[in-house]
Amino acid sequence: MKIRTRLFLGILLAVGVGFAFVVDWVVDDLTPQYRESTEEPLVDTARILAELAAATATQGRVQVGQFRTAFQRVAERPFTAQIYGLTKTRVDFRVYITDMRGIVLFDSDRGRDEGKDYLEWRDVHLTLRGQYGARSTREQLGEPNTSVLYVAAPIIAHGETLGVLSVGKPTTNINVFIAQAQRKIYFAGWVSGLMILVVGVLGSEMVTRPIRRLTKYATAIRDGQRVTLPRLGRSEIATLGNAFEEMRVTLEGKQYVEHYVQTLTHEIKSPVSAIHGAAELLKEEMPPERRDRFLENIRVEAQRIATIVEKMLLLSSLENRQGLQEVEPVNLREVVREITESLQPVLESKAITLAVSGDETATVQGEPFLIRQALLNILQNAVDFTPRGGGVRTSIEARDGGVAVVVHDTGPGIPAYAVERIFERFYSLQRPDTGKKSSGLGLSVVREIMQLHGGGVTVQNAPEGGVVARLVFARPGG
Template sequence: MRLGIRIFLVYFLFVGLGGYFLLNTVNEEIRPGVRQSSEETLVDTANLLAELLRDDLKHGRLAQSQFAELLTRYGQREPNATIWGISKSSVSHRIYVTDAQGRVILDSSGQAVGEDYSRWNDVYLTLRGEYGARSTRELADDADSSVMYVAAPIKDGNEIIGVVSVAKPNRTLQPYIARTEARLTALAVGLIVLGLLVGALLSWWLTRSLRLLGAYAGAVSQGAKAQVPQFRGGELARLAEALEQMRRELDGKQYVERYVHTLTHELKSPLAAVRAAGELLREPLSEAERERFADNVVSESQRMQQLIERLLNLAVVEQRQALQQVSEISLKALCDEVLAAQHARLSEAQLHVVLDVSGTLSVRGERWLLAQALHNLLDNAIDFAPPESALHWWAEQRDGQLALSLFNPAEPIPEYALNRLSERFYSLPRPASGRKSSGLGLNFVQEVLHLHGGKLHIANVSTPSVGVCVTVCLPL
């Protein structure tokens, strides 16, 4: 099972169970809470009525007082009120008054006058000086039919001369309880769903971050160029920084070992040539022979210097994971700069360059790297171009990319070599000298283009004339 799914399931378990228990607890507290609040109101109402009824009950005129008519009219009232979206069309309180023996004197419902209520808890406890209340079901099998009764003593001094009870059916409270439970349930479910969405988002973000770090580590282990994922602070940012630091240290060690081995291998041949020429120069030689061996020393020394310089340049590019000093570069200005630097070699080889690059074309990248890449391309073209020929350099927009092509009217490249020209140390003999180069130039070009998100294409062409076309493709 994936880590992200595990994290989400654990989060779901905690949020779901926590939400369920919280919702269940709240719903269990709503019903008694509403009833307790209603009971508190009934207590206040009963005590108010006890004070209002005291004098009439004390003087024995309660049954003939206006309260009998008032209670009757009260039971017939239609409030037509809307309370929090719930309609109330009739009064729900029932009020009855008993004497000191517990016999009903007045009843707002008119149904219990003259009956003995002395055994009902509300009356019985109140007559004994205690808090009198009861809850009685109208239907024995229906819990929602229960009615809450709260009584208050009617006193003459310290003597209890009667009891007034106020009753309220619990069914009148049920719509408010149900409405509150429904709203709380909807809110709780919404919060749980929101919590799960946050958990899913957190799980996705965490697994995505770990996946990016894993992909980066995999790419580095395979020797590919990869940029370390960027995070804004926290443990992931420190982990990414540690991985990048580890990569740099490991790459540095491996890179040094590989390049020391490569450099020593490639320097064997020119060093042997220099040593042989030096030993021969110790012997008695004619002036012509001495000059020839001295030229060998110079040419082999230049070859070693060129090899070292190109290896160093290639090392700089290969160690880079991304561009650093990016700027907008005019392509024509860059080509003019390269041609000016190669003017001496072009004149010596009697070559002419036709430059067909618009001044409006530009690319984004590192100027020095692109200039070095173009220098290497032009070096190769000069080495292979026939004397007194023309090189054609042009640029065009193609498939959303900028294509810079250099045509060289040289002999076609053998098919077996076409796919290997950008390999490190692979080179073809130069037509003029028959000697091979370091084989690092096109490899350097390919590394530079990879950093810029571009590609290198080398192909034999037959139109408009026979030759070799090297194309550098860069993103616009």
């Protein structure tokens, strides 16, 4: 299972369990909290009404007439009160008064229980004993939403307890408030949970993105691609990435040196042997013409060694680069014109025509020296393999958001056995007119240059004969 998936599932589980616990705990605590907040003002109300009842007492008996009249008027007087989501249109308080024996003297509910014995009810019983009296009773058995909360207070006149006044408040409206609060809490819980999940997903993405970049970087190095260390932020992943980069540079440096030493040794072995053999023969007496031929051989082989070393140094510097250095606009038509002028002596000696066509203003961003080296190698190969009296066509074309330089020669083409090997280092074909081979590094240099410029190079046989080489550059800003 991927790290990103593990992080997401872990966050999902933690958030789900945590929010379920918190929401359930808050919701379960709502009912007692609301009832506590309702009971507290009932205590004050009962105490105040008990004092008003005490003020009506005569001869040790509470006069309930004023209460009966007041509650009747309240019941008859219409009103509307919008309390948040609740519309209140009637007074739902219930007040009853008992004497010292618990007999109901007054019941605001249209005298419903007047004359009944309430001594066994907890609010009356405890209050008459001098304690805090309260109870919660369901008006309908089995229906928790019909509960009524009662709080009682003693009626004391001239230091004598005359009875009990109890105030009841139905929980119906409380249940409405609780239901509304529960819905809001659940909604807030879901929204908060969703937001935390989104943050968790983004967080897991932030954690795993550098890991994926580092993995892609390591895979590219394994596949031999030229890549730079990606941006990994400032976390421990960045430290790990820097360690990988240092390790890669160290290992590649050792392998690179070993490879090039072996390759250079192998490639200069033959010309060194030729020079050594010619030098040994020059010790002997021989005609001047033969001596001159051996001296020419030494010069040619020495030049070959110099060319190999020069191109290997260039290729080595290209392969160790991470990008371009001195970038500026380069007019491709102008570069081709300069190369054509430099090749003019060879073109004239072989009677080869070199035609140039296409966009004269085609410009790319790059290093002028490297672009010239790439075009020079391609054009030099075209001239080398074109027979006397042949021709080379060069065109500069705009293609797919880039610029392509297409070079088409009229030579013999690439043999089938060499098609897959022409970009190998030190692999070279004999030139038709001289039978000699080049250093075999030219196309390797061209490929490295084009990769540095974000482009590419292809060399293949043309259907009508000869070879077509295409160098594709990206346009500025492309």
